[in-house]
């Protein structure tokens with residue numbers, strides 16, 4: 001099996017295992033990066049969302065073979081050291097999480113959106129926030145995202 | 156004190172104490188066991204622990220599945236202990252065990268579980284007592300240290316202060332001495348603070364794990380690993396109550412990483428009895444992905460012959476037909492319903508139907524088990540800590556006191572994580588392969604092997620007299636469960652003539668508790684019927700409900716937990732949401748408001764929902780105005796979260812909730828076929844109001860908001876579209 005080289009949270013990474021293994025399980029089981037969660041395995045819930053070359057991607061459907069030369073960011077790599085990403089800060093301030101299981105995926109989805117569109121319209125937010133939260137924290141997510149957008153606008 | 160000597164100090168503290176307050180290097184279980192003997196007032200084990208750096212950890216006993224019990228418990232403990240919550244860690248305690256004569260783990264007064272919206276109610280007195288005792292020990296130790304009268308001392312932010320000389324000492328430094336105070340100070344002699352003295356209770360407290368959650372730290376059982384751990388996946392029988400006829404594992408066994416293939420029979424063997432474990436074949440491998448791939452490569456012949464009649468279309472037809480010709484069991488009878496119906500000025504005769512709902516817990520079930528010859532250690536998210544201990548002991552043949560259970564945070568539970576099937580599977584696999592094992596269910600497993608919310612078919616005949624009062628109520632329900640709640644609930648007790656009947660029609664579908672068991676659907680049927688009656692009688696829905704609930708004497712509920720119902724509280728809730736939502740305001744065409752109220756167990760909620768139709772059946776919810784009466788509110792922010800979540804869960808269940816069965820096979824088994832409410836469909840605005848009747852005790856919140864939101868929604872849909880909703884889900888796939 002050819003070695004697959006990619007970048008993970010800014011650091012070079014290589015992989016020699018089963019190329020069909022989805023990135024989600026590679027992260028969780030091989031690397032101990034357990035922030036990305038398993039929720040459905042079919043790309044429908046968003047709990048496993050990471051960034052692939054800056055775009056939100058569902059890692060449960062992404063075989064490691066697709067990662068050659070790619071840039072992958074996970075929730076563990078979103079903060080700059082101790083400095084939380086503004087969305088992480090907003091998620092805490094707005095007390096978004098209930099059980100918390102879906103939230104890494106939600107934050108990653110929102111972060112990818114704001115990187116592309118710092119002042120998204122409602123349609124863009126609705127389209128980007130396509131994951132499921134079984135605790136029903138959507139209204140607090142809405143407020144958290146709005147606060148970060150507003151801060152960005154006033155900055 | 157130097158770091159070194161301080162550590163020694165704390166260590167020696169452990170040796171002397173091993174108690175209520177102790178250091179982290181000792182196993183928590185030991186502490187809990189020792190402590191529970193000491194705390195006759197509490198029975199909740201250790202509540203506070205210091206590590207070698209003197210950092211405090213609050214130990215909370217009640218499992219958290221998103222209902223916020225870790226936060227609420229920590230808030231109660233910190234208030235009583237005078238600790239700064241921002242500067243302590245909060246951890247779940249492992250299962251606190253005591254044993255009965257048969258060696259089963261058994262709880263005392265304090266049940267270490269999450270169900271029936273009881274956690275806060277049950278924890279409140281116990282946590283306060285235990286924490287008050289811990290604080291008294293610390294103060295007593297400080298008094299001895301300074302040789303000062305206790306009246307000179309006070310506690311603030313994790314320190315005991317001497318008012319006389321201004322000195323202070325941290326709790327961590329008092330650990331050793333405090334633990335010796337046990338001999339002179341008994342827990343029964345310590346009273347918790349008075350309500351008025353509490354400073355944190357009643358104030359917004361954010362999720363104590365908000366930062367860990369937002370940064371992806373390990374909190375759930377599936378996030379953990381133990382050395383030498385293998386991974387297991389079970390290919391489970393897709394047929395209800397099916398079994399394995401034969402299987403060929405040769406392809407799977409030859410795949411990389413595969414360690415063992417193990418058949419799993421259904422337990423118990425008698426398929427008429429409640430399923431404890433489903434039939435299937437387990438694959439154990441070095442990684443989850445290897446196990447999953449190999450499980451897919453198994454070739455299995457299933458026997459699904461038992462359940463072919465259990466088909467969504469047949470189930471519906473059977474239950475609806477039974478409403479007119481079934482032999483119902485009479486659960487309640489008062490007055491002469493037929494005569495009252497005949498004498499009424501307005502009548503309705505309505506049928507309702509809802510299918511099964513699955514839990515779809517966000518985190519598919521998983522567990523880690525390390526079973527040895529004479530011990531077992533388990534890491535799992537489960538709602539019932541001692542249930543896990545006993546189930547693992549029974550499955551493995553170990554004694555309960557050989558089983559250690561580390562309860563982890565749950566990625567939702569909704570009642571499904573009360574059963575222990577997924578834990579005993581992991582334990583049995585570990586026992587058979589002789590290594591620690593992490594078992595991970597797929598989403599398909601989670602839906603196919605669910606204990607579903609029961610289906611229900613209903614017929615209600617009811618009448619209103621010429622004064623606009625409800626005068627007759629005949630309620631029938633046919634289901635695969637014996638549904639008592641709906642057939643005995645209000646308005647029974649408020650009507651001069653009433654009859655409640657239920658009929659169980661058995662099938663092969665396993666059922667269980669689903670957020671607000673029975674109430675979740677009873678609320679819909681009852682409050683929808685009342686809305687239709689109001690319309691028949693030409694009375695505004697709010698006015699009709701106010702008339703029904705006003706001026707009634709308190710009555711004892713015939714449904715669990717058999718509390719006194721004071722409908723003046725229903726009235727207060729209705730008036731609140733009506734005022735806040737501007738009930739009856741004029742709305743453009745295609746928009747409408749609906750109102751409903753319902754009591755679930757100890758607490759009551761009411762909502763006004765405002766919808767706008769988007770096409771024939773689809774809709775968006777613009778605004779939900781909610782009010783909850785849950786007694787003393789400990790964490791307003793948390794209670795609001797539970798109401799918001801309950802509202803969304805209710806709208807989700809009403810809109811999409813349906814497990815389709817095709818000849819005995821649950822076919823809606825992942826999020827593509829079993830849809831869930833998402834961000835774009837969620838209400839634009841949810842305003843939550845907390846009622847304050849000056850109660851001194853908290854009551855439940857986790858299940859309260861959901862039951863009344865469904866009828867408030869369907870009543871709003873009627874107001875917006877002129878179409879009554881008598882069958883759920885709102886967006887049915889077919890049929």
Ligand code: FES
Nearest residue numbers: 039040043046060
């Ligand atoms: S687990 Fe990847 S989208 Fe659900």
Ligand code: FES
Nearest residue numbers: 099100133134135
């Ligand atoms: S916070 Fe629990 S599923 Fe989203």
